[in-house]
Amino acid sequence: MQRRRLFPSFFVLALSIASGSYIVGQGAAPEGTTSKPTNPRGSQAAPEPVEIAKGTYAIFKEYGGIGPVDAEIYNFHEEWSISRTVDGNYQVEGTRSFESPKDFVREITFLLRLSPHLQLIEAQEDTSLVWISRSAPLTCAFLPKQLQCSMAGKDPRRNPDLSLSMDKPYAFSWPLSAFSLAALAGQCDHLPGSSMDVQFVDIEQPSNDLPLMPMTTNGTLRFIGRDKVTVAGKNWDADKFELQAFMSSLPRKSVLWISKGGLLLVLEAEREIGPQGRLELTRFEEKSPSSLFP
Numbered sequence: 374m375q376r377r378r379l380f381p382s383f384f385v386l387a388l389s390i391a392s393g394s395y396i397v398g399q400g401a402a403p404e405g406t407t408s409k410p411t412n413p414r415g416s417q418a419a420p421e422p423v424e425i426a427k428g429t430y431a432i433f434k435e436y437g438g439i440g441p442v443d444a445e446i447y448n449f450h451e452e453w454s455i456s457r458t459v460d461g462n463y464q465v466e467g468t469r470s471f472e473s474p475k476d477f478v479r480e481i482t483f484l485l486r487l488s489p490h491l492q493l494i495e496a497q498e499d500t501s502l503v504w505i506s507r508s509a510p511l512t513c514a515f516l517p518k519q520l521q522c523s524m525a526g527k528d529p530r531r532n533p534d535l536s537l538s539m540d541k542p543y544a545f546s547w548p549l550s551a552f553s554l555a556a557l558a559g560q561c562d563h564l565p566g567s568s569m570d571v572q573f574v575d576i577e578q579p580s581n582d583l584p585l586m587p588m589t590t591n592g593t594l595r596f597i598g599r600d601k602v603t604v605a606g607k608n609w610d611a612d613k614f615e616l617q618a619f620m621s622s623l624p625r626k627s628v629l630w631i632s633k634g635g636l637l638l639v640l641e642a643e644r645e646i647g648p649q650g651r652l653e654l655t656r657f658e659e660k661s662p663s664s665l666f667p
Contacts (some may be wrong), residue, residue: 464485492556494514596613605655
């Protein structure tokens with residue numbers, strides 16, 4: 374039997390805003406209920422997040438799809454917007470579109486919460502599991518030594534609730550996540566030749582009895598040095614890394630360029646056998662000044 378995987382995320386999963394609250398895009402309040410003001414008369418409303426930039430990621434490949442054989446995707450594009458919140462953190466909202474299988478278009482919306490240094494804290498994604506009906510959204514919390522994921526389905530008895538211990542810095546390998554990989558690079562010492570052991574998480578959907586199963590694999594991340602790269606019509610000072618992934622859904626060896634602020638600019642798979650692939654920031658628009666994007 375073929376194992377099934379979640380469709381890519383640039384794992385761009387997470388923000389449970391508050392217990393019992395409604396999430397934008399998840400439907401209206403039940404019939405018979407009315408919305409109530411959240412602030413007493415005379416009090417000031419909480420400041421809205423300030424949008425600081427928006428952009429687009431795209432994947433280019435000479436031919437064929439990308440990803441595991443049983444979950445290949447084509448024509449991947451991800452539109453996102455990053456905002457600064459009142460607590461000093463950042464949130465990313467976006468939509469990714471792709472074809473899987475070929476010529477079958479899918480769209481997934483996501484919401485992320487990031488630290489001031491763009492470390493991934495929480496993620497939420499509107500996706501569905503193969504084996505659990507009406508299962509959405511998927512929510513994950515990225516703790517220093519533990520990954521916690523949950524998804525609410527129609528049958529409470531079959532709601533997966535996973536807690537995975539991690540003993541090294543980690544990121545998602547599948548679903549693929551630009552923000553997760555950039556956060557991983559941010560944990561590596563920025564000294565030439567510095568390297569660290571890392572882990573990757575690949576979320577699979579094996580069967581009805583085991584609807585959600587994370588698989589972990591190992592790899593290494595090495596800092597190469599400073600570089601300059603031009604993407605999205607802008608010249609960037611970047612940190613360059615070599616990433617090796619063993620037995621994961623990522624290419625065995627790839628090179629990453631990360632902006633000084635911690636934004637993934639390019640991920641390029643080194644050619645071994647088969648076509649070369651490249652994930653690239655193709656559009657970037659700064660909305661308000663920020664130290665993230667000097």
